[in-house]
Amino acid sequence: MITADTTHTTDAEAPARGALRALLPALAEHRAMTARTCAAALLEQGSLVALLTLAAHTVGTAVLEGRAPTAVTVTALVALVLVRALMTWREMDLSHDLAYRVLAALRVRVFDGLARSAPARVAGRRSGDLAATAMADVEALEFFYAHTTAQLLAAVTMFTGGSVVLATVEPWLPAAVLPVAVLLAAAPFADARARAARGNRTRKAVARLSADTVETVDGLRDLLSFGALTERRRKLAERGRQVGDAQRAEATWEAVAAAVRDLLIAAAVLGVVAAAAQSVTSGRLHGAWAPAAMALALSVLGPVAESARSLSQAVALRAAAARVGAAVKAPALAPPPAAPRALPPGPLGIRLHRVRFDYGGEPVLDGVELTVRPGQTLALVGASGAGKSTCAHLLARFWDPSAGAVQLLSAHGDPVDVREVSDAELRRAVVLVGQETPLFHGTLAENLRLAAPEADDELLATTARLCGVGKIAPMDTLVGERGATLSGGQRARVALARALLVRPRVLVLDESTAHLDNAGDAQLATALREEGRTTIVIAHRRATVRRADRIAVLEKGRITEEGTWEELTRRPDSALNRILTTSPS
Template identity: 45%
Template sequence: MNTLAAFRAFRELLPVLRPEWRGMLWTYLIGTASMLGLAGLTVLTAWAVGHAVVERTPPGPLWWALVLGIVLLRVVLTWREMDVSHALAYRVLARLRMALFDAYARSVPGRRREHSGRAAAVAMDDIEKLEFFYAHTVAQLGASLTLFAASLVTASALLPEAALVMLLGAAVVASSALYWARAARRLGEREQRERSDLSERIVDALGALREVLAYGLALRIIVETSAATARAATIARRRELLSQLVTAVRELILTAVVIGVIATSATAAGVLSEGAQVRLPPAELPALVALALAGIAAVVDATDTLTRLHPLVSGAERVAAGINRPSVVTVPEAPRQLPDGPLGLRFRDVSFSYEGRPPTLTSWSTELAPGEHVGLVGPSGSGKSTVIALAARLWDPSAGSVELVPADGGGIPVADLDDAALRRAVALVDQDAMLFHGTVRDNLLRGCGPRSDDDLAALLERVGAAAWIGLDDELGEGGVRLSGGQRARLCLARALARRPRVLLVDEVTASLDPATERLISGVIAEFRGTVLIASHRAETLARLERVVDVSPSGLVTARTRG
């Protein structure tokens, strides 16, 4: 990857941040004014020293007024810069995470067999680093280059030779970034890969904590995690040593430029040779040197910043890849709304396959009348969960259509519906449904409108949970304090809180005890709406009006339960 490719990685994320461009410009302007103010103070101080030493004249009232004004302005600008940049940083963080979440919502990671640990590293680690880049670093780079340009123009007006020395020095400093770029990028990419792999290991270990304890894997995981951390730390140290070496070289270049400016300025001021033509008053010599130092130091800072950006390149590429990932559901150009009243479900010649696998469904069709309760049965891998996911529009079929059917019988493809309307009408309870960190109330209100505590308490009573948990109880991450049956009850209550017209249930009773299964099956049976439930449990299927058997060949047979 070359430097231009690295900049393209950062540029790909700019469209997502379009609403923040004004804030980025404002941060640049404030930062530039602050930098110019500091350079102005330095030059004015050097000018005063030069005149005091050479001409024995102290600075006048105008000088003091300028210095005091710039100092006060710097105080205001520094405070304002911190305020604006920090607010911008939070907005950038939110924009990138929202864009990434939206992309994942349109393209379910599970279909592509992606690791959640790597996704978590992108969402947390990579975006947090990029937040600082777009909110602070871009403005800093722009301000540094503007300061150099202003210093170069001013030096050209005072003494062209000094400006030429500055320009040559800046070119050498800038070329050092290109010279060391390949090694820095390579180390940065290796460090990011190690950190992503480490995130995967940690997520795997935490997600399988019971297995880790049962098989005595804790020590092995600790050793592997420590080794991965050590590798990442070693790469980071090597990258930092390289950065320090390059910084030392740039400081030598900066010293050489200052010496060159002093030599050319002293010659022009007639300090080095008597009788020479004086083209620069000796009293102005310190001010010119200070001006050159400020300009070339800005280039050094900008180049040093660019060198340190290489670890972010792979992170920017991963974030961009996540945001620009292909969607598994299409966005309708003219979304349709759903009519009021009960809804049925219709599958018309639906085909679907996961990436790299044979088709799970081929020309599959069935229909549920409004208010009908239907079960899906079949061996593992026959497509029961896939049918549920297609009905919930987690994915779109590769062929055919899934429709919601109003009372008049006219089907409305779910692909043509406004997404908010679809989510209000259809609720999904998955076997692996997650509870969010927070209280029971927080979880029940996820994805639905306002509900009174009385309504929520009635839901807990309805699913048999009111005796062992309350609305203000904390659940912990993923409902870790609950049993499988307790989680299933709360997930069902959360779906019912949305008052859907179609309820989709995927193997939610698969691993429950008989008493809990009977309770949940009873709650589903009492649901006044359409139900499509995938299950292999006799107790659950016995309460349904009809059962559809999805065979591996894609054929469908139906039998009615009496």
């Protein structure tokens, strides 16, 4: 049974907590680089703290004691400046290198998840929305991986170490910065839910704009033909305004958060100055060391403030992380077998045995029984919505039935459940040519070789000639994105030729010749007849159905009639006659 996809939240809803944390294990594949990035961040922040502290002590000594800095001090300052510059560059280089390596692997995992759960999880979803998850949402996580993890670890380390040092020098100094550090660290989480909801609103708006833009480009010819381009541009402009409003709302709240952080730091400065002044007045802290102590206190607070800013921005990415995480963890609707069985050699037949299936509501198939002998051509006929395409998808194992079994039969009648066959072997044995023909921007030859990259030029030319593809254009002709330069009939010929390159033992045609005229349909039917291949033809065209060896009629989720054309059409109450009455001749 297929259930509805519930991984998407509404605009006002905040994604579940832990979405970002769930993506941290992706760093485990790059432990060495993660360790180097954390070390570089620690050295970068540590060199800055040491530089500011030593510089403040040098100035304090020069002003209060009238002593010029020694050569050792000057050398140390110069060295710290160089180390700071080098480590800043190195940390940025490593963190971004790490982030883009993680994103590269994450994109593959997202595509694997979409492929693993297709077609159910992608059915009904717009291509632009899927593209937003696969590309834009993954890209947005670059900030999380490049600017959050290593910097947060380094900030915690520096603040802890600095506080220990300050406590040994003057206990009131860490007391002045600790409350501010706690407030800075807590601020991103205090507004986390609202911030995540605003981020979700932005991601949703971007996904809608992406989907509408992709559909506009795809349908530009029709929009121009029907004069609907102006209305479509108005809709795109409205989507753009929605993205702008969502982004402005995020930016406004981030500006408020930044102002709050600045006020907290200003309060920390006042507290540190007051604590240092009290320490100097009471004699607990030497005057020349007071500037150094204040610099140390404020410099260890700086990374905490920067980490709070990064965490605030990262929380807004929770929606993107949730969408990516849902795609990565999408369950397989047709899980691979634990111990795959090899298919027997030779021709294969098929059997649907008591098959039941539904999409989360009323059963589409309810106890279907159907057997097709090896080498036989069967026409599966039924009204729209009867479940014919569902049968085709079950044969290709896009889904598994909720009850019953889909089996491949050897010449001796031995059944093998498709759930026990590895995906690679099943794809070589059973090929489905659907109602739509997915073609990619490339040449005819490249689109044909999608099915069989190893096919040589001779086999490619023979198959193309058999299906009439050679009459369309030369093999090096660009077909355009989604085959935009080809007609519906030409795309059907390319799809059939691509399927035949695999040399399948079972070929399932789901209305794949509907765009062809009767002559073209008859020509391809002759080309598709190959001894030993089993063919399932789903069609409404009378001539196509008549050419089949046997015909099965599917009504209300069950096979109600089965036989030859002559056997079925001579019955006065034949369901086949009733279904074909309104179909093309």
